[in-house]
Amino acid sequence: MKRTGTSHIASAWHNIWSRWRSKLDEMLPWGSGRRSLWAALIALVLAVLVTLVWLAGRYETSQVQAELERDTADAVADLRSSLSRHVQALQALQSGHYMPATWQPEAQALLRDNRDWLRLEWRDKNWQLLSFSDSPLRAPAFERIARAEVLNEAAQACQRAKRLNGPAYSSTYFLPQADGLGVEVMELCLPVTQAGEFMGYTVVTYSLQELLTERLGPTFGRRNELSFVEPDGTRLAIAGTQRRERRVFTTQQLVDLPGNTLLLRMDGRRGEPDLFPNVLTALVTGMSIALITVMVLLAKDARRRLKAERDLADALAFRKAMEDSLVTGLRARDLQGHITYVNPAFCQMVGWEAEALIGQNAPMPYWPPEMVDEYQQRQAIRLAGNAPPREGFESVFMRQDGTRFPVLIIEAPLISVRGEQTGWMGAVIDISEQRRIEELSRASQERLQATARLATVGEMASLLSHELNQPLAAISSYANGSLNLLKDPQAEPQTLDDVHMALRRIAEQAERAGRVINSVHDFVRRRDQAREAVAPQALLDAISPLVSLQARKLHVRVHIRVEGRLPLVWCDRTMVEQVLLNLARNGMQAMDLPECRDRVLVLHVKRAASNPESAWVEFAVTDVGAGIAPEIETQLFNPFFTTKVEGMGLGLSLCRTVVEQHGGHLAFEPHAPKGTVFRFTLPAADGNAATGTA
The missing domain is CATH 3.30.565.10 (Histidine kinase-like ATPase, C-terminal domain)
Structure with missing residues (x-):
């Protein structure tokens, strides 16, 4: 999980150099020799900076690793102290003359006080079981597998304890449980002696998982992950929490016990070491960053100048293309009246080439001969500054073939970058087509007015003919009905009443026709x-x-x-x-x-x-x-x-x-x-x- 310093430096240096090498030609627009010096200086500063930061990181990494090793040593010491207190508690249990009936309550009390104890046994010197007690805090440890099948490790530990005349621990072994899982356990055997006479053994079955959780978890498990491992790295028990940091630090220490040795592993996740672990490194790094910043600013300034030159060239090219594409003629004159610039639209308008016009002064070749005196007087007034700027006036120009055409001229002062007037810029618009369109528009407007009057008359006639159809049809129907009633020789006296009714209907419809005529008349006139x-x-x-x-x-x-x-x-x-x-x-x-x-x-x-x-x-x-x-x-x-x-x-x-x-x-x-x-x-x-x- 640890990254070596060589690979870290190589990776950082490769990334930085690749990024700067790709932009070096663009940022430093000078000769190749000066560019090489700048490249060497940048490389040296970056190398110093990366080395200092790497050394600072290595120092902080070593500090974190040393802290983890100290925690592991403290954990081993705490574990040994806890196991020693357990031995003392067992010796206190053996100190008096007791029978199995009095042994059970005291054994239960010890099991309740020690969650990492699974079982407590009392055996005689011939290895016969006199009494035992399972932990009341969990299911019996030997519920799935008989105790007699796993007595080998406990028997060997008791033999070593008898030889040593003190506590001995067995090797760890896996004990299946009734829930389908299992735990890794270890046996502690303590000889029982009374008045110097060997009486038997007291055997304690430890759960390695609970041993870690109870003895080391509250103190060291908050920041680290604790585990008992075998030499090949296989984990026997795990406790503690694993923090979500990017880097893992690991250390292992041996737990020497009489008759057995455990390997305690502690894994601690820590954040990446700070880039600035001390004032000296921070100062050197800050100075290096400041130097790099100055070089970058100088390079950016040179790049901005190049960009400004390119933008200026693009702007000039854009303005030239825009002026060439205009249909409005542009003409620039200096303060003496000489033409200094004309665009293609002006040349096309008057029929003269730009070379023939630039430098010309009054009289201009595009002035009609009969108007030269008037135009010279107008130009003198304009050059004297008496005419208001940006005010258009109409004039007449002459093409090279002698044809005249009306133009609209709008002139304004030509101001330099220093704010001084250097001449006059004029926009010349050919309005001959506009004059022709205005004449056509006037003629069309007169025709439209005549057509509108005729359309109004036609609309009124159409509406009257449409709306009068109904009352006239009703009048015709009533009249025909009345005639038919009067022609009937066998008509009854009621016939006269029907005729009177029909005549009233005829009068009503005639009146209705009159109202229709008036309404349609008002409707057409929009009253x-x-x-x-x-x-x-x-x-x-x-x-x-x-x-x-x-x-x-x-x-x-x-x-x-x-x-x-x-x-x-x-x-x-x-x-x-x-x-x-x-x-x-x-x-x-x-x-x-x-x-x-x-x-x-x-x-x-x-x-x-x-x-x-x-x-x-x-x-x-x-x-x-x-x-x-x-x-x-x-x-x-x-x-x-x-x-x-x-x-x-x-x-x-x-x-x-x-x-x-x-x-x-x-x-x-x-x-x-x-x-x-x-x-x-x-x-x-x-x-x-x-x-x-x-």
């Missing part, structure tokens, strides 16, 4: 429509005759459902009636199919579903027709889009516009199992509007 508080039932009653005529013609049953206690709606009555009438008529026409037999149109009015207490009322028109195809859904509300042969495509567009002008929303969705539901919302009238005081 504010006259709105009022209207009961939802009144809106349905107003369109009911027209809906009934269409329903009878198409064999449709109309169901009207109005939720109770609905508030009044604030709307333009005529336009909302047209919306309801258009949606109802579209729904009935959608069911005018041979396969649609049960034709039912449902008009449903209720509070908005999103909030039953909200101030919105929802109108729904449901049919059971074929529904709306997906490819038609996106175009359904587009003006002049229709799927009908005779349709104009303005009905749904008008409906949505009217609903949105009221602040509501018109939408549709499929109806199960077939058909379509059109829904729109109208705002409820507040208290003032409902009473007519608004």
Whole structure:
């Protein structure tokens, strides 16, 4: 687990030198001889630094190892002291004349006081068992295997004890337990003598695991891992804790016992040694780091200078590329008026090469001859500094072929890095295309205004023709019905009443046509429509005759459902009636199919579903027709889009516009199992509007 100092230095030096060698040419932009001196100096300083740090680490490592060895020696001494006290306790047990009946309580007391004792036996001089006692703190040690099968080690220890006339320890051996595991044990044999006469033996069975835990664990096991090991490294018992540090320090010492020798191993995890174990090393290391820092700063300064030069070159190249790519002409002049710089766009604009323009002064070759005097006077004012900077003015230039073109010139002072003005920089923009576009724009604007007036007239005519179809159709139906009643020679007296009723309907529809004309007129001119508080039932009653005529013609049953206690709606009555009438008529026409037999149109009015207490009322028109195809859904509300042969495509567009002008929303969705539901919302009238005081 220990790393040698040679490998540590080699690894550190290789990493540092590789990193610096790869960047040395970039950091030190001088000659090869000076670069070699710098490299040698850096290598020497790094070598000194690494050596000092390594020596400091080795010193601290040796200190940690010495501390661990002292702990191991103390642990061996404590273990021997504990075993000596055990021998004294056994001698006290043998000191009196006792019988097995009096021996048992004292043996039990000793077993309770010593957790590392598994069994205590009293044998006579012929090795016969007189009495024994197992530890009350755990299961009997010889429960799984008979005691007679493992008496060999204890017998040998007792023979040595008899020869030595003192305590003797046996070799360790493995003792299986009833739980399927086992423990490593050792026997202690102490001869029993009374009045100088040999009487027998006292045998103690030790658990090596408990011996470590009880005798050394509380003192040395908090920071280290303790274990009894064999010479080949096999661990017989382990105690203590293993800390989560990166490095392990290990030491071993012999525990010499009469008749046996144990090998105690102590493993201690410690953090890596500090880099600065003493003031001298810290001082030398700090000075070395300071020297390296100075060298690094010098190298970085040289690298920054090189980088600044490269950045300056890149900036110049970028500015040159940007100026060459501009469509705006750039022209620089000194304080006397001589041209000092022109970009390719300016050369292309006037038709002259840069070499022919640089150094030129008034009159310039791109000035029209008839304007030379005026331009010279303007240049004199500009060079005198009387003109405000960055103020554009229009002028006329001449190309090399003699053609004139208008330009916009914007000039500003040219300031040097010292803050002094060295000339003037001008931006020249060819505005001939802009002038042409402005003329085209004016002409297009005039045409658009004329077209808008014509479109307004067409929109009004289209809406009038669409919306008057319904009242005129109703007038025609009532008129034809009246004529049919009057032509019938067998008509009953009630016929006259029916004719009167039809004539009233005709008058109502004629009045409705007039309102439609006025509403459409206001709608096209975007005027504010006259709105009022209207009961939802009144809106349905107003369109009911027209809906009934269409329903009878198409064999449709109309169901009207109005939720109770609905508030009044604030709307333009005529336009909302047209919306309801258009949606109802579209729904009935959608069911005018041979396969649609049960034709039912449902008009449903209720509070908005999103909030039953909200101030919105929802109108729904449901049919059971074929529904709306997906490819038609996106175009359904587009003006002049229709799927009908005779349709104009303005009905749904008008409906949505009217609903949105009221602040509501018109939408549709499929109806199960077939058909379509059109829904729109109208705002409820507040208290003032409902009473007519608004």
